[in-house]
Amino acid sequence: MKKTLITGAAGFLGSHLCDRFIAEGHHVIAMDNLITGDLKNIEHLFPLENFEFHHHDVSTFVHLGGELDYILHFASPASPIDYLKIPIETLKVGSLGTLNLLGLAKEKKARILVASTSEVYGDPLVHPQNEDYYGNVSPIGPRGVYDEAKRFMESITMAYHRHHGLDTRIVRIFNTYGSRMRLNDGRVVPAFMGQALRGEDLTVFGDGSQTRSFTYIDDQIEGIYRLLMSDYVEPINIGNPDETTILEFAQEIIKLTGTDQKIVYRPLPQDDPLQRQPDISRAKEVLGWEPQVHRSEGLKKAYDYFKSLSPEELSGNHRNFSAIK
Template sequence: MCDRFIAEGYHVIAMDNLITGDLKNIEHLFRHEHFEYYHHDVTKFVHVPDRLDYILHFASPASPIDYLKIPIQTLKVGALGTHNLLGLAKEKKARILIASTSEVYGDPLVHPQTEEYYGNVNTIGPRGVYDEAKRFQESITMAYHRFHGLETRIVRIFNTYGPRMRLNDGRVIPAFMGQALRGEDLTVFGDGSQTRSFCYVDDQVEGIYRLLLSDYALPVNIGNPHEITIRDFAEEIIKLTGTDQKIVFKPLPKDDPMQRQPDITKAREILGWEPQVGREEGMKKTFDYFRTLSREDLERKEHRDFSGRNRR
C-alpha cells in the first residue's frame, strides 16, 4: 500500500508498533522524501501534526497464531485503535478506510459470501477475539459515518498472498511454502475439504485503492472468487516447489471456516474491479520470493511480545 500511494504522488506516513510487522518490508522507502515512519501503537492516543487527507487502518494481527497468542491486544486494536483513528479522521476531516476481513462471516452458512450476509460467528470461541474485533470495528465505523457524517470506507479482505509475507505465521501459503522449502511434510488440518480463495497482493491493493477513492460507504468484498480445497492446494504447492513431501493431516481447529469464497459483484459494479493475476502466476512470484530467504529465515520460529520486539 505504501509503495502504491507513493507511486501515485502522495506523501505517506506509516505507523506500526511492529507487534507482527517487520521493518524489512518498508526499509526501501526510508530514503524517499515522501515517506515517514512512526513507531507507535494505535491503541494509544494518535497525534499527527500535519494535514491528513486519507487514513487507512490496517492495524491488527491477522494470523491465528498471532491473535491466539495476543488475544487482548487483538481486541484492543479493533476497538480502541479504531476509535482513536476514527477520532483522528474526524479531527483532520479526512476520509478513513477500515480494513475488515472475511472472518466477519465466520463459518458461513451462505456460499459464496455476499456483503449482506450477517455471518455465523462464535463470539466466545478462541477465534472470536479476531472475528468480533473486526465486527465491532465495522459497527463503530458506520456509527461515525452516520452520526458524525465522517467519510468512511470498509473493505472486507479475503485471503491475500504475495512477496514479503512472513513465514511461520500460521497462514496457509507461508506455512505450506516454508514446510516445502525445509523439506518437511505439508500439514493439512481436518480432511482438507475446507476451501479458501486466494487473492494476489497487487490485485488486493488495486481494489483497496479504488474503494478508498470511491463514494461507497458500505462494506465491499475484495478477494479472488476462484475457490480451491486445502488438500488440492497442498498438492499444487508440492508440484510448484518440485518437492516430494507427503501431506499429513491434523485435527481441525475449533471454528475453522469450512468454506471461504467472496461474492465480488459489488466490487465489479461499483469499482470496476476484479482480480487480474491467476493463482499459478501469483504463486510462482510468491515462491520465487520465499526462495530468496536465508536458511536462518526459513528455520526461524518467531515469538513476539507486546513491545513488537522479536524474541527467538
C-alpha cells in the same frame, strides 16, 4: 501533495500499501508498533522525502500535526498464530485503535478506510459470501478475538459515518498472499511454502475438504485503492472467487515446488471456517474491479520470493513477541 496515514505499515498488506501510495505521489506517514510488523518491509522507503515512519501503538492514542487527507487502518494481527498469542492486543487495536483513528479522521476531516476481513462471516451458512450476509461467528471461541474485533470495527465505523457524517470506507479482505508474508504466521500459503522449502511434510487440518479463495497481493492493493477513491461507504468484498480445497491446494504447492513431501493430517482447529469464497459482484459493479492474476502465476511469484529468504527467515523463527507488554 496528498498526505496519507497508513497504520500497520510494516506488515504484509501495509507495506505494499505504502509502496502504492508513494507511487501515486502521496506523502505517506507510516505507523506501526512492530509487534508483528517488520521494518525490513519498508526500509527501502526510508530515504524518500515523502515518507516518514512513526513507531507507535494506535491503541493508546494517535496525534499528528498538520493536515491529513486519507487514513488507512491496517494495524492488527491477521494470522491465527498471532492473534491467538496476543488476543488482548488484537481486541484493543480493533476497538480502541479504530476509535482513536476515527477521532483523528473527524478532527482532520480526512477520509478513512478500515481493513475488515472475510472472518466477519465466520463459518458461513451462505456460499459464496456476499456483503449482505451477517455471518456465523462465535464471540467466545478462540477466533472470536479477531472476528469480533473486526465486526466491532465495522459497527463503529458506520456509526461515525451516520452520526458525524465521516467519510468512511470498509474493505472485507479475503485470503491474500504474496511477498513479505512471514513463513511462521500460520496462514495457508506461507505455511505450505515454508514446509516445502524446509523439506517437511505439508500439514493439512481436518480432511482438507475445507475451501479457501486466494488473492494475489497486487490485485488486493488495486481493489483497496479503488475503494478508497470511490464514493461507496458500505462494506465491499475484495477477494478472488477462484475457490479450491485445502487438500487440492497442498497438492498444487508440492507440484509447484518440485518436492516429494507427503501430506499429513491434523485435527481441525475450533471454529475453523469450512468454506470461504467471496461474492465480488459489488466490487465489479461499483469499482470495476476483479482479480487479474491467476493463482498459478501468483504462486510462482510468491515461491520465488520465499526461496530468496535467509536461512533464519526460512526456519520460521525470526520473529517473536518481545514487544508485548
